[in-house]
Amino acid sequence: MIEGIAASNGVAIAKAYELVTPDLTYEKRSINDPSEEIKRLENALATAKDELEKIREHTRQTMGEEHAEIFSAHLLILDDPEMITPIKDKITNEQVDAETALDETTNSFVEIFKNMDNAYMRERAADIQDVTKRVMAHLLEVTFPDPALIDEEVIVIASDLTPSDTAQLNRKFVQGFATDVGGRTSHSAIMSRSLEIPAVVGTKEVTGAVKQGDIVIVDGMAGNVIVNPTDEEIDTYKKKQADFERQQEEWAKLKNESTLTADNQQVDLAANIGTPEEADNVLEHGGEGVGLYRTEFLYMGKNQLPTEEEQYEAYKDVLEKMGDKPVVVRTLDIGGDKELSYLDLPEEMNPFLGFRAIRFCLENQSIFRTQLRALLRASSYGHLRIMFPMIATLEEFRDAKAILLEEEQNLKDEGQTVADDIEVGIMVEIPSTAVIAKQFAKEVDFFSIGTNDMIQYTMAADRMNERVSYLYQPYHPAILNLLSNVIDAAHAEGKWVGMCGEMAGDATAIPALLGLGLDEFSMSPTSILPARTQIRGLSKETMTSYKDNLLSMGTAEEVIEFIKDKTE
């Protein structure tokens, strides 16, 4: 049994599918028979084309035309004589092997494209690199894994899964996944919860311990992975799986109830989503709104920026689905573990502390303005709230809001309708903002606390790094004091406070958050009904009476003990 971090509830039992990037190193060779090498190259190109066509078709069916386009771009490269002829010429003229000719030729194209003063051409560089890897794998006769092509029930085993790998996983076949690295709040873990795929992350060793085809059990509740289980173990976990399903049926009975505490105080339970389709999940799980729509996923899994029209359609779709329930849309929060290869931003030493989110948007105003226009145009189709991510200073908020107001005016001048009740708020995820929440509260309409980042910045413990995960402590008194400061500051100005970090759905944290006065809890859709069940059993008045005790404790352990003791 391998222990890791429980990332997404449920139990899965299936064959292992190893998702590993193959070793693509090769030795440069001189050759005698260029025609033989050219034949090898042509075969590799043909296999790559075949695969790309299948992937394109699969993506078109599962994710739509727009996402399939990237593969059409890849296919064009493989058919482009300006790319392929120089590779063949190099084999013939320099008498080198196909691997060397492919690598050196494509590298020189990548270098040229990367340095062009044109975003479109820079995007082509990333495409060339992607297809080259696939062709190279076929030349070297190593397997190139394609998560999108999985067509039998498996558990995906990987060192790490990027958010875009995770987005490609097909829920019908992928029963669960387990990774070496990552934490509960890394974005692949968050996505596994929205896809409702049981997952264990941060095991440090699962890729070493599991071979392709081994039978694997993933227990996403306990955070365990069992490799090649005995029949007895399989029976035990099948029972656990059935218990979990029964429990879900119990929770489902509260789907249409409002969220009231035992002493009749109301709180709002909203959900976090990454795609418009997930809005259906929110309603299915009884969500009272969307507390965080992470729009960056609209920008991922493709090879260029989404247009204003594409964004408008996506926002309108979510707003219409949610009807009069509020939808908090967060503007682009790119950076950290969410990369956009086509923007070709320079690598940074500390991406989580780097050029990301609102910092990027204020410097790339045309990208930001396009998003704001799409949002404003969609605003009349539902109940929209706009939220800026990673706000560290008041100036950032003022600048972002000024741009929003300018775009609103521009649209009105063009004769477009814009809703007149859009609240504008910020994520509180940087300690500087939490500390001076009082000053911010005078200017914003609401706060949503992003504990995923706030904890990593307060504790100086990378949320993705399993080696420091022991320091990533949601219940640390420093965190509780920051939360309390933000909530009190907002309430003093008559503003509401939500939380859209993963802590909002955490059963140990919920009693404390209720006591600190949090108004809105936004979580993975699947956490809503268990949270509602729990909150109906808690008295807000009693929890509030524990506030001073909680804030004056010395360690996270003491906080956990105290909460357990008071809620058992």
Ligand SMILES: C=C(OP(=O)(O)O)C(=O)O
């Ligand atoms: C909700 C948050 O944003 P993200 O997880 O997307 O960084 C957060 O930081 O808590």
Ligand SMILES: [Mg+2]
């Ligand atoms: Mg964040």
